[in-house]
Amino acid sequence: MRKLFESIRRSFSARLSLWVVLFAALVFLAALGYSTMVARRFVKREAVLRATQVLENSILRLTNILEDVQLSADYLEWLVYRHLEEPDLMEEYSYNTVQGTPALNGCSISFEPDFFPGQHYFSAYSGYRDDVLQSMQEGSDDYQYFYLDWYLLPKLLNQPCWTEPYADWESDDAKDLQTEMQVSYCKPLTVAGGRYIGCISLDISLKWLSETLSSVKPYPNSYSILVSRGGSFLVHPDPERLFYETIFTQGLLNPVSDQTVLGKAMQAQETGMQSLTIGGQRSYVFYTPVKTTGWSMAIVCPESDIFDSFDRLRRILISISLLSLLLLFATCFRVIGRSVKPLRELAVQAEDIASGHFDKALPTSTRPDELGTLSRSFAHMQTSLVSYMDELTRSTANRVRIEGELQIAREIQKGMVPRVFPPFPDRKGIDLFASIVPAKEVGGDLYDYFIQKDRLYFCIGDVSGKGIPASLFMAVVRTLFRVLGQQELPAAEMARQINETVSENNDQLMFVTMFIGVVDLKTGALDFCNCGHNPPAIFAEKGKARFLTCKPNAAIGAIPGFAFEGEAIGTIKGIPLFLYTDGLSEAESPAQEQFGEERLLATLNSQPFDGAEAVVDRMGQTVAAHVGKAERSDDMTMLCLKVS
């Protein structure tokens, strides 16, 4: 299954086909659902109409039966009253009544005890025994009819009435009972003054009634039920149910049954339709009252019967839909597969190209559709790609070369400043240490020092700009410093001459800030000229560092002919100097906060002077900590000097 999903996921045509099928399935489903709903409603409406007609017919038939019985009773009553003095005729009358009324199972004309002199019991009964109509006197000490409901009801109600169903026995032997459930129409017999003298009772067999009324049914498995006022079944397809079972009997054990709900509606003489589960089967029940009797008739139609044809049709429709979807999937899969075949080929070749075969020939497509356009665009893209790749190769080679040259320049620049410490191992009294921490690009920082006839010449500078021009400018300045130093010129003069030299042909308008110093190693006298550079720090009073106050001069190269002024300090013996470029004071932290001059002084004063190298190292570490992971944008150059 996982493999199947994977293959579907990887196949565009399978995925697209599935989406199409899914969409089609949704459309099918919606259409099927809607049509099913409409058709079901229609079938249901038809069923209601059909069942209602059958119910009305059944009610009509029942009413006819009941009216027949009532008419027979009326006629019999007339006969009895007319021949009240002739009791011997009563059996004949009851016999003729049963014989003349097909609905009747039996008939009795019964009188109050001792109504006829010498006859305590008088009940002329005629009824069928083994399908033979027989007449008899049925009252006896063992069968005291005047205690029975069919006799007492008309007496108590003093009007004609239908009894609830009751059992009639066809034998006097309890062991040989032939029980027949029946319902009787009873009419009281009264004489002047309303005195009750007896009743006539006409019996209908429930079995016969069930057979008669159940013969017409709207569906093969539908059936009729007739329920009495007390819920007893007068008509039911299951004869066992006619035996003292009511529509509420099941409710005695399970009070919330569907049958109980139906029973209540029927008992309330309502007309309606309910969808209920009866006998474990979902059914529609149509019911209506039988006027004047308190009975209610219903037709139970199982849903499976009503919707049988509909369900069959629905099953066929579902099968056709499923088949159509399968067919649609197969067609889509094939058509889409064929359509995207060039795309697949293109993908294979694109992969080839991607793996480095840029010259792989692409298939030429003449298709006018999007796939053709894509193929042509791809071919154009391949051409562009090849050209771009060539360009890239060339530019990369150039860049590598330039990088190499820059690296060489950086190395040359490094090599131009002295890097051997201690610088004058054979001379005591000079503690000097310097360092350049280069930025990513080649910068223009410089420092230098040398001794000429007991004089120590030193300088520090920062060329404007970056890259090769700055580097070359720095080389020129440094060379000039060396050459002029050999001539033992004062610092200001050196500055002037360097300025004049570099100002010539300075089309690029480059300049360098510089601090030039000359120390008489015998006296410690310092001659210096600050050419627009950051003033150095001097550990003057009690070894505390402060910035040296300098005269403002222009940067070298900035103003041709500028008159540089030099300055002097009597002696710097035992007084260390700390020179630096702005790459130190302007070093930025990741939060773009500059290191600043305050931190610089604080670092210098953090502990007593302990040697030029130690001071430079400590300053380097402090600045590195401040800069953290931020990228340096400028060289950072430091020079520390102590003469003693």
Added chain:
Amino acid sequence: MGGKRFLTILLLFLSLAARAQELEKFVFSPMSLPQAQFVGYYVALDKGYYREEGLDVVIDHPFATQSVADKVLDGECQASLLTLSLAMRMVGEGQPLVNILQTSMNSATLIISRWGDDPLTLRGARVTGFRAGFGQLAQSFSIKENLDYEWVFTSAASAVNLFISGAVEASLARSYDEYYKILQTGLVDPEKGIYRFEDHEYNIQQEGVWVTREYFKTHRKQAEAFARASRRGWEWAAANPEQAMDVVMRYIKEYRIATNRTLQWLMLKEVLRLQVDHESGLREFRLRPDMVQAADDLLFTSGRLTRHVSYEDLIP
């Protein structure tokens, strides 16, 4: 070989015949046609408890309005099932009867109002009743409570139909029989308009097995054997109600009785419940002197007894 087989069959036949002769025929009449109310006797017969006691019992159901009291007096049966009140009336009228097994320890009598009113408020109302049996106590109750019911005597089955049709305002009923038949009409609320004798001072036990004192004197052994076996039958039914129900339904089918299993099952459960004495919580199968005294008070006061009948008058 053939002669030997014939001899064996003959001996077997003679042995069975001799055994059948040893069993004494005993006819027992319950109060009505087969129903779960008599399950203990059916079980005793089916399980062979009567045969084990040496009795060949025949259960002779009366037909419709036949009186079982007359049957036992006329000797048509050896024992019959009677209510305590009926037996007391018969004894009071000089027809000595002896209780050999009391199956009911509580009153099953109810008065159910047709329209949900309290039966104690239905003064002068038309109420279905039964001429004999527990109807006697209900009539005495009506007099004692000054209700002056107008009794409409009828059969038990007819009583329910009269009730349904509204020809009467209330009906006398037994909690195991007519009560459920009325409930299954859907016309009454089981919580309203019902007066249960069991819940009041009229809780007087009802059905028991009675024989004539004369029979008891001459056939004490058989009477006691019948009582013992019947009691076993009842105890088995109480322990196995589902199986006992199957036995009942077999009788009902055989007699083609118009009823249904639900009604019979409810009847069985209620009859078994009524056998448990409220005070002891046990099936005691005995007459309670205090209930006999209560019945005597009620029946004598209402004129249903012409003389007092004591507990001693009813026991062997």
